[in-house]
Each structure stands twice: as structure tokens, then as C-alpha cells.
Amino acid sequence: MEKYTEVRWHGRAQQGIVTAAKILGETALAAGKYVQAFPEFGPERMGAPVRSYNRLSDEPIRVHCSVTSPNVVIIVDITLIAVLEADKALPSTTSGTDGDAVFMVNTNHSAERLRGELGVADSVKVFTLDASQISLDTIGRQMPNTPMLGALAKATGLVELDGLIENFKASYSKKYDEKVIAGNIEAMKRGFAELKGE
Amino acid sequence: MSAALKQKKVGLTGNSAVAYAMMQIDPDVVPAYPITPSTTIIEEFSSYHADGKVTGELITVESEHSAMSASVGAAAAGARVMTATSAQGLALMWEVLYIASGMRLPIIMPIVNRALSAPINIHCDHSDSMGARDSGWIQLYAETVQEAYDNTIMAVRIAEESDVLLPIMSCQDGFITSHAIECLELIEDKDVKDFVGEYVPKDTLLDVDNPVTMGAMALPEFYMEFKRDQSNAMTRAKDAVSKISAEFAETFGREYGLFESYKLDDADVAIVVLSSAAGTTKVAIDKLRAEGKKVGLLRPRLYRPWPHAEIAEALKNVKVVCVLDRADSMNDFGGPLFGDVRSALFDLDTAPKVFGRIFGLGGRDYKVVDAEGVIGELYKVLETGKIEQLNRYITI
Amino acid sequence: MTKNNTMPHGGTIKSGTAHDYSTGGWRKLRPILDRDKCIDCLICWVMCPDSAILTEDGKLTGFDMEHCKGCGVCAAECPDKIKAISMAVEEDL
Numbered sequence: 001m002e003k004y005t006e007v008r009w010h011g012r013a014q015q016g017i018v019t020a021a022k023i024l025g026e027t028a029l030a031a032g033k034y035v036q037a038f039p040e041f042g043p044e045r046m047g048a049p050v051r052s053y054n055r056l057s058d059e060p061i062r063v064h065c066s067v068t069s070p071n072v073v074i075i076v077d078i079t080l081i082a083v084l085e086a087d088k089a090l091p092s093t094t095s096g097t098d099g100d101a102v103f104m105v106n107t108n109h110s111a112e113r114l115r116g117e118l119g120v121a122d123s124v125k126v127f128t129l130d131a132s133q134i135s136l137d138t139i140g141r142q143m144p145n146t147p148m149l150g151a152l153a154k155a156t157g158l159v160e161l162d163g164l165i166e167n168f169k170a171s172y173s174k175k176y177d178e179k180v181i182a183g184n185i186e187a188m189k190r191g192f193a194e195l196k197g198e
Numbered sequence: 199m200s201a202a203l204k205q206k207k208v209g210l211t212g213n214s215a216v217a218y219a220m221m222q223i224d225p226d227v228v229p230a231y232p233i234t235p236s237t238t239i240i241e242e243f244s245s246y247h248a249d250g251k252v253t254g255e256l257i258t259v260e261s262e263h264s265a266m267s268a269s270v271g272a273a274a275a276g277a278r279v280m281t282a283t284s285a286q287g288l289a290l291m292w293e294v295l296y297i298a299s300g301m302r303l304p305i306i307m308p309i310v311n312r313a314l315s316a317p318i319n320i321h322c323d324h325s326d327s328m329g330a331r332d333s334g335w336i337q338l339y340a341e342t343v344q345e346a347y348d349n350t351i352m353a354v355r356i357a358e359e360s361d362v363l364l365p366i367m368s369c370q371d372g373f374i375t376s377h378a379i380e381c382l383e384l385i386e387d388k389d390v391k392d393f394v395g396e397y398v399p400k401d402t403l404l405d406v407d408n409p410v411t412m413g414a415m416a417l418p419e420f421y422m423e424f425k426r427d428q429s430n431a432m433t434r435a436k437d438a439v440s441k442i443s444a445e446f447a448e449t450f451g452r453e454y455g456l457f458e459s460y461k462l463d464d465a466d467v468a469i470v471v472l473s474s475a476a477g478t479t480k481v482a483i484d485k486l487r488a489e490g491k492k493v494g495l496l497r498p499r500l501y502r503p504w505p506h507a508e509i510a511e512a513l514k515n516v517k518v519v520c521v522l523d524r525a526d527s528m529n530d531f532g533g534p535l536f537g538d539v540r541s542a543l544f545d546l547d548t549a550p551k552v553f554g555r556i557f558g559l560g561g562r563d564y565k566v567v568d569a570e571g572v573i574g575e576l577y578k579v580l581e582t583g584k585i586e587q588l589n590r591y592i593t594i
Numbered sequence: 595m596t597k598n599n600t601m602p603h604g605g606t607i608k609s610g611t612a613h614d615y616s617t618g619g620w621r622k623l624r625p626i627l628d629r630d631k632c633i634d635c636l637i638c639w640v641m642c643p644d645s646a647i648l649t650e651d652g653k654l655t656g657f658d659m660e661h662c663k664g665c666g667v668c669a670a671e672c673p674d675k676i677k678a679i680s681m682a683v684e685e686d687l
Contacts (some may be wrong), residue, residue, distance in 0.1 A: 002481055002484075012508055020377075022379055025209055025379045026209045029381055034381050035379065035380070035381055035524065036379065036380055037209070037378065037379035039372055039377065039378060041377065042318070042322075060381075061380070062478070062480050062481055063384035063477055063478045063481050063566060064371070064374050064474035064478050064564075065563050065564060065565045065566065066443055066563050068564075068565065115535070175577050193320045241614075290653055299607075300605065301604045301605060302603055302605075339651065363603070363604070400603055400604075401603070401606045409609035409610075410606050410607060410608055411606070411608075412604070412605065412606050412607075413605065416601075416605060423600070424601045426602050427603075549679050
């Protein structure tokens with residue numbers, strides 16, 4: 001079987017998880033990995049639960065199916081844990097994960113409390129980050145995706161913080177003004193520094 | 199093989215890669231009416247157009263019927279023409295598809311495969327381009343983003359080959375590759391331009407010194423001869439695909455054939471499947487090979503014309519074949535690929551047993567475990583010598 | 595163009611080939627010109643769907659019977675005060 005790390009992002013439409021998967025994929029690619037980054041498209045309504053995915057590998061990736069057994073789950077909206085648990089049509093945030101999984105949640109609650117809410121085994125790593133507050137401080141609005149990316153670098157080592165910053169500058173310097181770029185970079189750095197958990 | 203020309207490794211979605219190829223090809227005319235999931239091809243191409251990175255005309259029309267009609271008009275005027283579409287858009291082009299091929303206009307059309315309504319669905323299956331399989335267009339199907347990009351470039355040469363001159367569809371799977379970022383190597387702009395070359399049309403309506411009539415009538419005494427000529431050109435397209443793919447490999451280092459064989463040499467059983475699902479299938483094959491199962495895969499890249507003799511040769515020593523169709527012919531006799539594969543094998547002295555399975559309609563996920571299930575079925579037929587069900591739906 | 599040879603590529607045909615195709619045999623009525631009445635206004639030349647009105651130096655000289663289908667447009671369009679063209683029945687001639 002192919003060896004790769006699979007990442008599943010849970011968010012709501014407009015919270016930037018498709019962009020986050022893109023930045024993660026491109027950053028890993030620049031570091032010499034083989035990557036996939038793809039969204040799960042549904043009706044495009046602001047606030048609707050959406051998912052996006054990454055596969056990262058040292059070898060070419062051939063599979064073309066959705067990620068069902070993620071190694072890393074990133075939840076950028078904590079309310080989705082209960083919403084998806086109740087929704088029979090969509091996978092829950094813990095769906096398909098095993099005892100080695102890593103969870104990262106955007107919340108000001110403790111990792112210990114989140115472990116309980118997720119109902120995952122002791123061997124599972126759970127990290128938390130108040131990404132919403134960081135984005136309000138640095139970017140001026142709720143955009144938790146870039147702090148979560150910085151935190152991901154810290155928690156998993158899948159990519160380097162510097163690589164994320166470089167990719168963000170290269171990809172978005174034309175689209176956004178300097179202030180927005182600087183804010184997002186600060187958000188990534190704070191995400192990296194302020195991640196809590198075990 | 200000579201050293202491949204320098205290329206740049208990037209991460210792009212399938213649609214971005216195709217739009218990039220279109221920018222590099224810089225066709226004379228692009229009439230377009232975007233439709234999901236092919237929309238971003240035209241969206242990004244129009245950005246290149248607005249930014250002055252292409253010199254051709256972009257015509258925004260009011261429907262896909264108009265997009266193909268304008269393509270026919272522009273191609274008749276002697277232009278190199280590209281457009282792109284999906285699903286209902288391709289269906290609305292229908293009558294004009296036949297006019298493009300009958301008039302022998304080498305229009306190049308990336309297709310992003312999507313299910314046809316009803317029920318309304320925007321996700322991947324092959325019902326759109328499979329419906330157009332008899333329209334006289336050459337059809338290529340890509341497994342990866344890299345191949346979707348490479349096929350777009352090769353399609354130009356295949357369509358415009360002097361003894362072919364037929365329109366071409368370069369297909370990839372909607373969302374699965376069209377909206378997924380994958381690693382690929384981009385060829386330098388200049389090298390793409392050198393490879394596709396200048397298009398010199400055989401005839402042009404704009405040549406006032408040599409006026410011609412195009413699209414004239416041919417009644418029973420001549421119509422059939424025209425169709426025979428067109429059919430012969432389609433036969434020759436197969437060799438053009440081989441020739442141009444070989445030249446592409448020589449120049450850029452990536453090899454493509456009429457179809458891809460994966461671990462087929464010693465295989466007892468094999469799966470035949472198009473496009474992105476082949477990658478997922480290969481992973482399952484590797485897994486079962488490790489358990490000692492002799493499984494192989496054949497992925498047709500060229501579907502029209504149908505390389506029947508080569509495919510029969512490649513599958514002649516296999517004992518059981520399962521053909522996976524991402525479209526149903528709704529005929530009580532399996533999908534279109536099933537019919538074509540089974541027919542190609544009919545004249546073999548010891549033809550493999552062949553059964554068909556319909557999978558992945560409307561974007562239904564096809565996972566490694568689904569491919570393993572198919573391999574399980576193949577082995578059951580191998581062991582019992584009996585096909586219990588000739589055709590049925592899986593991933594359901 | 596014969597059936598045994600290949601057809602023109604894509605049905606593209608050189609211009610002017612209609613000239614080689616005789617449609618005169620379709621005719622049941624034939625235009626007859628009264629040269630004394632004709633004022634050479636050439637409205638018939640403009641209106642003829644088969645380019646079958648023959649002229650020389652701006653004067654009407656006759657009809658191209660290889661292509662005239664006998665539709666009578668020329669006779670109908672000839673100005674009311676002139677009426678220099680009449681249609682005769684072919685079999686009576």
C-alpha cells in the first residue's frame with residue numbers, strides 16, 4: 001500500500017479551509033513532497049459544513065478517492081463536533097480515525113475538555129488553539145485557517161512554519177495588500193507559538 | 199531517449215493545469231460558455247486573456263450550442279479553436295458536434311466529466327462524453343492532473359495531424375482531478391509553442407482568392423462516401439496518437455500509449471477502467487499482489503478511435519476481465535466500455551471471461567476497498583469458471 | 595467527383611461548381627423575351643435565383659437555358675408598364 005499522511009479539515013463554507021488545504025499542499029510540495037489537496041464540494045451556502053483534504057507523501061500518490069481514514073483532523077469550528085455527530089448523512093469529526101490520530105481544534109477550551117467532547121482514546125493526540133481570537137487580533141476578522149496552519153506545523157511537523165509563510169507571501173502578495181499579508185503571517189506565527197495540548 | 203526539456207514542478211488543480219496549457223497553446227479563437235465543473239478552465243483562461251498573456255479571441259456566447267457553433271465557424275475560417283465544457287453543456291452542443299467532425303474541423307475541447315441530469319448532479323461520471331462517443335470526435339481520458347495537462351497539449355497535434363483532421367475531446371474526471379491540487383511538471387511556454395507549432399488550415403473561408411463552399415449538402419449518392427472518408431480518418435487517428443505520444447515522450451520525458459498496462463504481463467485476472475479510478479485500482483492491485491494474487495489493470499487512454507486489436511492482444515492471456523464503467527448505457531447490457539472491451543475480445547481463440555460493473559455514478563466515491571471487492575469477484579469467476587451476474591452496479 | 599474516389603475533404607467544395615450542374619431539365623415553363631419592349635432595367639437579372647439572365651454591355655441578351663428552372667420570377671418582376679417577359683409552356687414549344 002502507498003504510504004501517505006492524510007489530513008481532513010472540517011469547517012463551514014467561507015472559513016477558508018479549502019485555501020488552508022491548498023497552502024498546506026503547496027508548502028509540502030515546495031519541500032519536495034508529493035501532495036494532493038482537494039475540497040469536498042457541496043451546495044455553496046455560507047455556513048454549511050464543508051470538508052477539505054490533503055494527502056502528503058514521499059512517493060507519488062495514485063489514489064483518487066476521498067479521505068476516509070485521516071491521520072490528522074483539523075476542526076476550525078468547534079460547533080461542528082455536535083452538528084456532525086447528529087447528522088447521519090455526513091461523516092462525524094472522529095469518523096475513520098484510529099488511536100494514532102491527531103486532532104486540532106479551534107477553541108479557547110482546554111485540550112483535556114476537547115478530548116472528552118470528541119470521545120477519543122488516550123493515545124490520540126488532541127491540541128487546541130484559540131485561532132478565532134488570534135485572527136481577530138492579527139487580521140481583524142474571523143479567519144481561523146492561517147493560525148491553524150501555523151499550529152499544524154508545530155503539532156505534526158508535516159511542514160515548516162517558514163515554508164508556510166513563504167508560500168503565503170508568494171501566493172497572495174498580488175491579491176492582498178501588505179497589511180493583510182503581515183496579519184496572516186503573524187497569525188501563523190502565533191498559531192505555532194500558542195498551540196496547547198498533548 | 200534524449201534528455202527531457204527543462205520543466206517546472208508545481209501543484210495545480212486539473213482545471214488550472216488545462217487553463218495553463220490553453221494559455222501556452224494560445225489558440226486563435228476560444229468561444230466559451232462555462233459550466234461546472236469545467237468553469238474554472240474558462241475563468242482562468244479569461245484571466246490570461248485579460249492580462250494580455252494570450253493573443254487570440256475569447257468569445258463569450260449565450261449557450262453551449264452557440265459555443266460549438268462559433269467554434270465551427272471560427273475553425274471553418276481557418277482558426278485554431280479551443281473551448282471546454284461538461285455534462286449538460288456537452289449535451290446542448292450535440293447536433294453541432296457532428297457538424298464539427300463531419301466538416302473535419304480539428305477543434306480541441308477539454309471535457310471535465312460530469313453526470314447528466316436527472317437527478318441534477320454536478321459530480322463526476324462519464325455519461326456526458328460517453329454519450330458523445332459516436333459523434334466522430336477523438337476521445338482521450340486522463341488519469342491524473344499531469345496527464346490532463348499533457349493530453350491537452352498533445353490533443354492539438356493529434357487533431358491537426360494532416361491525415362486525421364478531426365475534432366478531439368480531452369477528458370478528465372470532474373472534481374476528482376479537475377478541482378484537486380496534484381503535483382505536476384509544467385513545460386516551458388516556448389517548448390509548448392514549438393511542440394504544437396503553427397496551425398495551417400487545409401481550407402479557409404477567409405481566403406478570398408480561393409473561395410470555397412463549406413457544409414454543403416450531400417444526398418444519398420454521396421453522403422456515405424463522405425462518412426467512409428471520415429471513418430478512415432478516425433482509423434488513422436490511432437497511429438497519430440501513438441506517433442505524437444512518442445514524440446512527446448522523446449521531447450518531455452513522459453510516456454503515454456493508446457492505453458496503460460499495469461502488471462498485466464502475468465495477470466490471471468484484470469480490471470479495465472478509465473481515468474482517475476485507475477490510480478485507486480492500482481493501489482488495490484499492489485495490495486493483492488503482495489498476497490500472491492495475479493491481478494493487472496488496463497486503462498484505455500484513447501477511447502475513440504477504439505484500439506480494439508491492441509487491447510485484445512494485451513488481454514489475450516488474461517482469464518477473467520472485469521470492465522468498470524462510470525456510465526450506464528441503460529440497455530440491459532452494461533456500460534459502453536464493457537460492450538467495447540467484450541467485443542474486442544470476441545475473436546480471440548481463448549477469449550477471457552468478461553463481466554461488467556457500473557461504479558461511481560454522480561460522483562459516488564470509488565475506494566481502494568471497492569477495487570478489492572472487484573478483484574474478489576474476478577477470483578471467484580476464475581475459481582468457479584462461472585459468471586453469476588454479467589452486469590450490475592457496485593459502490594451502491 | 596465520382597463515387598469511387600474520395601470525397602472533397604470535409605465536404606469543402608471549390609466555388610462555382612453549381613455552374614457545372616444542369617438544372618434546365620427541371621423547367622416546365624420557359625421565359626420568352628420581347629426585345630422591343632425590354633428597357634434593360636435588369637431587375638430580372640437581380641431577381642433571378644439561378645443567375646440565368648444573360649447580359650452583354652448592360653443589355654439583356656437572353657436566358658441561360660442550362661440553368662433556368664422556369665420559375666417565372668423574371669416575368670413577374672418585369673415592371674408592370676413594360677412586361678417584356680412572358681412564360682410559355684415547354685411542351686407547346
